[in-house]
Amino acid sequence: MARTRSGLGDFDDLTPLERPGPLRHRVQETLRELIIARTLAPGQHLVESELADRLQVSRGPVREALQALHANGWVDLRPGRGAFVHEPAGQEVDEVFVVRAALESEAAGLAASRTGPADIADLRTICQRGRQAVRASDETAVVAANSAFHLRVATLSGLDLLCGYITALDLRVRWLYKPVVRTRGMHSWDEHDEIIDALVAGDEALAARTMRSHSEQTRQAYKEVSGALGEAAENGRPQEPGVHR
């Protein structure tokens, strides 16, 4: 397995040297971070020239980054008026949870028949880190561990596409959920353990069901807290749908 070439010896440690990479990537990631961190508030007008000035680049890369962010739902692009941080409206938060639940439970089901002992050990480690973070009230670490757990399960499905979608949705959840993280605490990690148990048992249906229920719990927690935060305006009926686009 040693990757050697010509007669020049062993090159295994030789990693390609780092290169700056296109500006648009860094711009895109920077902006996404700022949006998630809510430094850039929903609805805020993202003026190209201002962003370009602050980031010390020209408008070109900024515009390209905005295109990509638009395609992923982080930014709304009103023709002739520019880019605005996307405003999650109405039932949208709920929708993210629903879609995520569907995809993650699918992933968990697929993972059940492919999970080895090493994978289980990884998952258990992540859970330990998560519990520790909860005890330490280290919010950032909790979020990180939670993301790591869900991403790890998604990866175990073996499907790159599914993994990509889930990762993207997880970022969205992290963004939307931010105002209300603290509430769920240790309970969430017990559910993670249940999921692991299902994976160990190799029971596809159970794994899928457990993951779905976990997602549903999280969604409920969100609903309660956000309901308490927002005015007590209880919309009895979910608002009229309408077609996407």
Next chain:
Amino acid sequence: MARTRSGLGDFDDLTPLERPGPLRHRVQETLRELIIARTLAPGQHLVESELADRLQVSRGPVREALQALHANGWVDLRPGRGAFVHEPAGQEVDEVFVVRAALESEAAGLAASRTGPADIADLRTICQRGRQAVRASDETAVVAANSAFHLRVATLSGLDLLCGYITALDLRVRWLYKPVVRTRGMHSWDEHDEIIDALVAGDEALAARTMRSHSEQTRQAYKEVSGALGEAAENGRPQEPGVHR
């Protein structure tokens, strides 16, 4: 319900006049169409200046369109080398079917409790159109009716986000599936009828199950035909996964 204003009379027929809209949109859609039609072949190098010349625009809008297409998985962007039409590799086609199945069955389940008589009538009409197209061997019309049916069900879920994802995946399917459309014929429309029946019954679980099975059938059809088209290389084990990105 009449939308009137001031004392100026009835404005219901007054639709905002059409405007050209940003070039990048039209470039993006044109390119996507060309990719789906396979005029632009997978792996093909998309040279910015050439596209710009042919479309009679400058490179700016072209680059922006390529960014958006990249974010949606139509185009690969190799830094320093440019844009290439995405090459579906290995199990990727299969993955699209899996994800689509998960999302569409979710949508069908949600639709079951929200479907009214008018919706049912619409769906039946679409099915009639589909059957007619199959009898007439009008491939384009078949594909159109099929897309319409699936999109309509997705819409009935009432979730815009879900709808958007499904629409995007449907385009992907249309692209990947293109080489092997003709085989499924009338059988597919019988399954569509079953789905409608489940919706009429208002049985969420049944609707979800039926839709999933329908998706699965389509996937199997794809596998058989593509297996027959490609060499008889029967990969026993689905190729090793690896992480997305």
Next chain:
DNA sequence: GACGCGCAAAGTGTTTACAGTTTACTGTTT
């Protein structure tokens, strides 16, 4: 004082120009 008109500032849409990288070719050396 309310309304409408016109002007000016701000910002986006698009093009053009320039710098840096990649790639293929050509000639040279061993």
Next chain:
DNA sequence: AAACAGTAAACTGTAAACACTTTGCGCGTC
């Protein structure tokens, strides 16, 4: 003849400039 270095063409990455649209403000009019 094979391998290498050097070089030129092609193309991408980035910046800057120009044209047009939107938006807000001030002025005049009814």
